[in-house]
Amino acid sequence: MEKVIQHIENNFNNYLEELKEYISIPSISTLDENKKDMITCANYVADKLKSAGMKKTKVIKTDGHPLVYGEWMGAPGKPTVLIYGHYDVQPVDPLDEWKTPPFELTVKAGKMYARGANDNKGQNFVHIKSVESYFKTDGTLPCNVKFLIEGEEEIGSSNLGKFLKTNQKLLKCDAVMISDTSMFAPNTPTVSYGLRGLCYMEIEMIGPKQDLHSGSFGGAVANPINELAKLISKLHDKNGKITIPNFYKDVQKMTKKEKENLKSLKFSEAKFAKELNVKELQGEKGFGTLERLWIRPTLDCNGIVGGFTGKGAKTVLPSKASAKISMRLVPNQDPKTVAKEFTKYVKSLAPKSVKINVKELHGGLPFVAPLEEKAVVAAANAASKAFKKKTVFTREGGSIPIVVEFNKQLNAPVILMGLGLDTDNIHSPNEHFNVSSFKSGIKASAYFLDEMSKI
Amino acid sequence: MEKVIQHIENNFNNYLEELKEYISIPSISTLDENKKDMITCANYVADKLKSAGMKKTKVIKTDGHPLVYGEWMGAPGKPTVLIYGHYDVQPVDPLDEWKTPPFELTVKAGKMYARGANDNKGQNFVHIKSVESYFKTDGTLPCNVKFLIEGEEEIGSSNLGKFLKTNQKLLKCDAVMISDTSMFAPNTPTVSYGLRGLCYMEIEMIGPKQDLHSGSFGGAVANPINELAKLISKLHDKNGKITIPNFYKDVQKMTKKEKENLKSLKFSEAKFAKELNVKELQGEKGFGTLERLWIRPTLDCNGIVGGFTGKGAKTVLPSKASAKISMRLVPNQDPKTVAKEFTKYVKSLAPKSVKINVKELHGGLPFVAPLEEKAVVAAANAASKAFKKKTVFTREGGSIPIVVEFNKQLNAPVILMGLGLDTDNIHSPNEHFNVSSFKSGIKASAYFLDEMSKI
Numbered sequence: 025m026e027k028v029i030q031h032i033e034n035n036f037n038n039y040l041e042e043l044k045e046y047i048s049i050p051s052i053s054t055l056d057e058n059k060k061d062m063i064t065c066a067n068y069v070a071d072k073l074k075s076a077g078m079k080k081t082k083v084i085k086t087d088g089h090p091l092v093y094g095e096w097m098g099a100p101g102k103p104t105v106l107i108y109g110h111y112d113v114q115p116v117d118p119l120d121e122w123k124t125p126p127f128e129l130t131v132k133a134g135k136m137y138a139r140g141a142n143d144n145k146g147q148n149f150v151h152i153k154s155v156e157s158y159f160k161t162d163g164t165l166p167c168n169v170k171f172l173i174e175g176e177e178e179i180g181s182s183n184l185g186k187f188l189k190t191n192q193k194l195l196k197c198d199a200v201m202i203s204d205t206s207m208f209a210p211n212t213p214t215v216s217y218g219l220r221g222l223c224y225m226e227i228e229m230i231g232p233k234q235d236l237h238s239g240s241f242g243g244a245v246a247n248p249i250n251e252l253a254k255l256i257s258k259l260h261d262k263n264g265k266i267t268i269p270n271f272y273k274d275v276q277k278m279t280k281k282e283k284e285n286l287k288s289l290k291f292s293e294a295k296f297a298k299e300l301n302v303k304e305l306q307g308e309k310g311f312g313t314l315e316r317l318w319i320r321p322t323l324d325c326n327g328i329v330g331g332f333t334g335k336g337a338k339t340v341l342p343s344k345a346s347a348k349i350s351m352r353l354v355p356n357q358d359p360k361t362v363a364k365e366f367t368k369y370v371k372s373l374a375p376k377s378v379k380i381n382v383k384e385l386h387g388g389l390p391f392v393a394p395l396e397e398k399a400v401v402a403a404a405n406a407a408s409k410a411f412k413k414k415t416v417f418t419r420e421g422g423s424i425p426i427v428v429e430f431n432k433q434l435n436a437p438v439i440l441m442g443l444g445l446d447t448d449n450i451h452s453p454n455e456h457f458n459v460s461s462f463k464s465g466i467k468a469s470a471y472f473l474d475e476m477s478k479i
Numbered sequence: 480m481e482k483v484i485q486h487i488e489n490n491f492n493n494y495l496e497e498l499k500e501y502i503s504i505p506s507i508s509t510l511d512e513n514k515k516d517m518i519t520c521a522n523y524v525a526d527k528l529k530s531a532g533m534k535k536t537k538v539i540k541t542d543g544h545p546l547v548y549g550e551w552m553g554a555p556g557k558p559t560v561l562i563y564g565h566y567d568v569q570p571v572d573p574l575d576e577w578k579t580p581p582f583e584l585t586v587k588a589g590k591m592y593a594r595g596a597n598d599n600k601g602q603n604f605v606h607i608k609s610v611e612s613y614f615k616t617d618g619t620l621p622c623n624v625k626f627l628i629e630g631e632e633e634i635g636s637s638n639l640g641k642f643l644k645t646n647q648k649l650l651k652c653d654a655v656m657i658s659d660t661s662m663f664a665p666n667t668p669t670v671s672y673g674l675r676g677l678c679y680m681e682i683e684m685i686g687p688k689q690d691l692h693s694g695s696f697g698g699a700v701a702n703p704i705n706e707l708a709k710l711i712s713k714l715h716d717k718n719g720k721i722t723i724p725n726f727y728k729d730v731q732k733m734t735k736k737e738k739e740n741l742k743s744l745k746f747s748e749a750k751f752a753k754e755l756n757v758k759e760l761q762g763e764k765g766f767g768t769l770e771r772l773w774i775r776p777t778l779d780c781n782g783i784v785g786g787f788t789g790k791g792a793k794t795v796l797p798s799k800a801s802a803k804i805s806m807r808l809v810p811n812q813d814p815k816t817v818a819k820e821f822t823k824y825v826k827s828l829a830p831k832s833v834k835i836n837v838k839e840l841h842g843g844l845p846f847v848a849p850l851e852e853k854a855v856v857a858a859a860n861a862a863s864k865a866f867k868k869k870t871v872f873t874r875e876g877g878s879i880p881i882v883v884e885f886n887k888q889l890n891a892p893v894i895l896m897g898l899g900l901d902t903d904n905i906h907s908p909n910e911h912f913n914v915s916s917f918k919s920g921i922k923a924s925a926y927f928l929d930e931m932s933k934i
């Protein structure tokens with residue numbers, strides 16, 4: 025192990041140079057004009073896996089951008105780790121807000137600036153270099169490793185989703201390792217063990233058959249905006265609890281261990297509020313902010329529109345108004361069940377004076393791995409060693425559908441060992457990634473394979 | 480009187496021919512390209528007033544389109560009637576939806592089709608021809624008459640507003656007669672004696688400093704859309720009453736006579752609901768639909784917008800949301816006072832977790848003339864005689880700021896003797912006006928001058 029870590033230290037500058045090459049390929053998955061770059065990039069990743077020591081490396085065609093696969097199964101009887109990442113990146117516009125060229129990795133004051141430096145080239149390269157370090161020193165890996173690097177994460181992973189369903193045998197593993205999230209705080213090793221799910225609905229409230237003059241008709245008929253507002257206001261009670269019947273029925277409570285972990289996290293509500301420029305935080309009564317973000321389901325309007333929205337005054341009594349309303353779900357809530365209960369409930373809330381249409385737009389399952397799960401513990405131990413600091417456990421408030429799909433299709437725990445920071449501008453101009461996180465990340469990956477060999 | 484009425488009958492075809500000329504001038508006040516037509520049309524009106532027998536006719540320059548004035552003050556000791564109308568019209572687009580050329584008066588099945596046929600050339604020509612009929616028969620008028628025909632009604636009457644303020648002596652009168660509204664039902668002589676006022680506000684609800692990811696932040700902070708909805712829902716109680724403190728304090732109750740009149744009107748709520756395609760009407764409890772439209776103040780959202788309003792799903796927790804909210808006011812509510820109370824109240828409703836901005840966009844005073852007012856009675860008697868049917872009294876739910884201005888600046892009752900119908904497509908393609916209403920209107924105007932001479 026020491027040799028491996030020393031090798032990483034000794035060769036780190038080379039890794040930076042290689043990452044520069046990887047970054048220089050503008051693999052923007054959403055733009056047609058970058059289609060060739062996607063193939064170039066997939067081949068680049070396959071070559072890197074091969075030169076790192078992986079076997080059976082291949083570029084797998086899909087209906088969209090290719091997948092890259094590689095494996096090393098030379099440790100029979102030992103656990104198998106599947107490492108997932110993505111080589112595609114977000115577009116770079118607005119280009120004029122970049123301080124350095126987006127596809128030239130530029131190191132400044134301990135930070136590497138480039139599109140993909142963090143999300144996700146920097147973070148998946150960590151694992152490739154950790155594997156390479158083993159082969160260059162020990163000539164072998166402590167456990168079996170599979171890589172699956174896709175090119176469509178930024179556009180919904182739909183082809184990967186299909187691939188998972190039909191390649192369960194190829195991808196069979198004991199744990200899925202993903203570095204594509206953030207650390208809880210700078211230089212704080214972090215393992216995320218849960219994600220919220222999603223149920224995204226749309227309501228349309230319809231009043232009179234056409235827009236009316238609010239003078240000539242105001243007072244006589246229901247106003248769809250006012251009625252929609254009334255309906256939305258009824259979705260929470262005065263304690264911030266969601267009023268949909270049976271909504272909390274399947275909500276998992278925190279384990280004792282989770283509670284202890286949450287207590288141990290240093291989180292300043294005041295600082296958080298200040299960063300968001302709000303006077304006061306707000307949410308479900310009886311729960312702290314982190315609980316409300318990670319452990320509790322929520323309901324938020326994502327959009328609302330109706331009537332006249334231009335400048336100035338127009339005295340219209342609109343014919344309709346609509347709102348997009350989504351709920352973040354936690355284990356064991358089911359998006360389909362929630363969508364049904366939501367629909368029934370909001371229809372019951374609307375008065376006879378209006379018509380209401382309810383549509384389910386999108387759904388995703390929540391996910392959580394037990395804190396006692398061996399792979400979770402292995403990742404935490406590894407990260408602690410690499411960062412020389414105790415690893416903290418977090419859950420994510422957001423939803424990453426493909427993570428849930430890995431968990432579901434491969435029946436294996438998914439470990440989110442994020443190395444980025446929330447302040448790293450992913451998806452925005454001047455994306456960056458700490459050089460020190462990149463280095464500690466490679467070490468953490470190496471320690472993780474070692475820890476996994478012992479479980 | 481009989482001679483005058485007979486003269487109208489005998490010469491009606493000529494009046495139609497003249498109206499054709501008046502209509503043929505495309506006096507669209509809002510379009511620069513029609514600026515010359517506006518002057519042509521003003522001169523045409525002045526000529527018509529002169530040939531009708533009016534004195535001191537003149538075209539008065541303003542900062543915008545000219546006003547036309549004429550008077551006949553040959554009945555000392557008798558009351559003076561000021562007749563107001565407008566010679567400007569709305570644009571005609573979409574032109575391809577017109578079945579006949581908009582500036583060619585076309586008579587079909589008892590209706591005259593053209594832009595301005597109803598609003599307002601047809602309706603103001605009625606009064607010019609009534610005066611003419613007197614001069615051609617009696618050689619005199621039963622009372623004093625002043626005409627003021629403007630060219631900016633469709634664009635806000637701002638120059639007329641100024642003119643009223645500085646010409647109170649010139650325009651001094653005992654009643655203002657306006658034919659620019661609708662009858663309660665076809666062939667039903669109608670006098671409107673009240674209008675609602677307006678207080679138009681805008682609320683902006685501000686949450687976090689920027690749009691947030693609804694997964695990463697949902698549950699931690701107040702959502703401005705949800706908070707705005709909550710606030711709007713609090714503006715009415717469960718009986719549909721507006722909850723703003725002191726809101727109803729200055730609201731005038733109906734007189735006994737008004738109540739009787741309202742009772743006598745044939746109004747089908749079922750038919751009204753069916754026309755609007757709503758299952759059920761809705762409004763303040765304890766009041767009928769006509770009361771809610773005419774006698775009671777209301778509050779309506781005219782527009783709302785916030786967050787993601789495109790197609791599909793975007794999981795944003797928006798930074799802000801805003802709504803336009805207007806209140807229709809009735810005597811003796813004051814828009815300034817209402818705006819102040821509204822602002823104070825909504826600010827008190829917003830929780831500390833959001834910021835709120837409230838802006839007053841627009842306001843207008845309500846107006847009502849007592850049903851016992853002599854000029855109101857005179858107009859009703861006149862219309863009954865002309866239409867050979869009992870006149871009904873209505874109020875209007877909308878606001879016509881210039882009417883209130885006449886009332887305020889000249890300290891005279893304003894009579895709205897509308898001759899159009901709600902189904903006449905004013906402001907739309909295929910505007911029309913019943914030939915029979917045009918004829919009965921001329922007679923009603925003649926009877927009105929006669930009735931006024933006796934008050």
